[in-house]
Amino acid sequence: MDQKIKFHKYQGAGNDFILIDNRNKLFNHTNTDLVKHLCDRRFGIGADGLMLLQDTTEFDFEMVYFNSDGHQGSMCGNGGRCIVAFARDLGLIKDETVFLAVDGEHHATIQQEQVKLGMTDVHEIQMDGDSYILHTGSPHYVTMVNNLAQLDVYRQGYAIRNNDTYKQEGINVNFVEREGEGYFLRTFERGVEDETYACGTGATAVAMAMAFKEGLDGYHEIPVRALGGQLYVSFEKNHQTFSNVILKGPATFVYEGTIASDYR
Structure with a gap:
């Protein structure tokens, strides 16, 4: 029997995302057409990107980010802030977290709707x-x-x-x-x-x-x-x-x- 997939929509300064709790691994993240369809603003839910919250052993959770073209993307700062709020709303964290993203670990704190997200160091311009x-x-x-x-x-x-x-x-x-x-x-x-x-x-x-x-x-x-x-x-x-x-x-x-x- 097919199970429906629950999603949540979040936005950070107008940057909007579909978030899915994929700790049960029910969502087929290899289906590029599906991700693209869900992000479509006329025929799907509509978003700038889609994120999966997944289990990982050394961190509170893992963030897996997809661009609206359906392909897995690089780090998204506003997406990172939104997935912290999502993790808090799921009860996974309280006001602080360390999570894993494509560019490594990120530390973040959250107070109501304000999220402070640690970003990667930069050594060259x-x-x-x-x-x-x-x-x-x-x-x-x-x-x-x-x-x-x-x-x-x-x-x-x-x-x-x-x-x-x-x-x-x-x-x-x-x-x-x-x-x-x-x-x-x-x-x-x-x-x-x-x-x-x-x-x-x-x-x-x-x-x-x-x-x-x-x-x-x-x-x-x-x-x-x-x-x-x-x-x-x-x-x-x-x-x-x-x-x-x-x-x-x-x-x-x-x-x-x-x-x-x-x-x-």
Whole structure:
């Protein structure tokens, strides 16, 4: 007898995800078409990505992330924050956790809807002309622009992501503009192949790139506003090395439901 699969929908600053408790391993994660279908905003549930929460021996849980194109992806910062909220709501953790993701272990704390997620250290920033290239769990291209609110992010982001340098591996393209004491960010995400309302690893990359540009060292917390909400990135910087990196922002439950068995 087929069993229906329960799912939960969460969003972090407008970055939305389907979350499935897969500790029973009922969900067929090798079915790329299924994951793509579930993430489709017209014919499925609709999301920027899908995550499985799975058992692992050395950590509280394992996060397995899929892009909306159906393929397993690299680290997702807002997804990481949402799966922490999901684990708390499942009763697996209380206000602190250490979990495993594709780029290694992550420490996180949660208080109500605010999640502080430890991100990977970064030891190098490269340049592509006037733009910054760095890997914050996912690869990112960061470029400064004017009049970001009016920018055609899809067209320009698509062109950069698919140019000769980045087409094969793909890259997330971040457009950034100074805003008060922080920055305004819009991101074209690979795997989604479109602009998203927020990107956690992108916000992290932007904060680091701007600190590098300004020649800042020591401890800093930098506000980064995405289309879907406010994020904060803090770190210790020593030349090109960023350590004790924290991504902070909201992670909110939206709704839950079941996936019909004929979708499996």
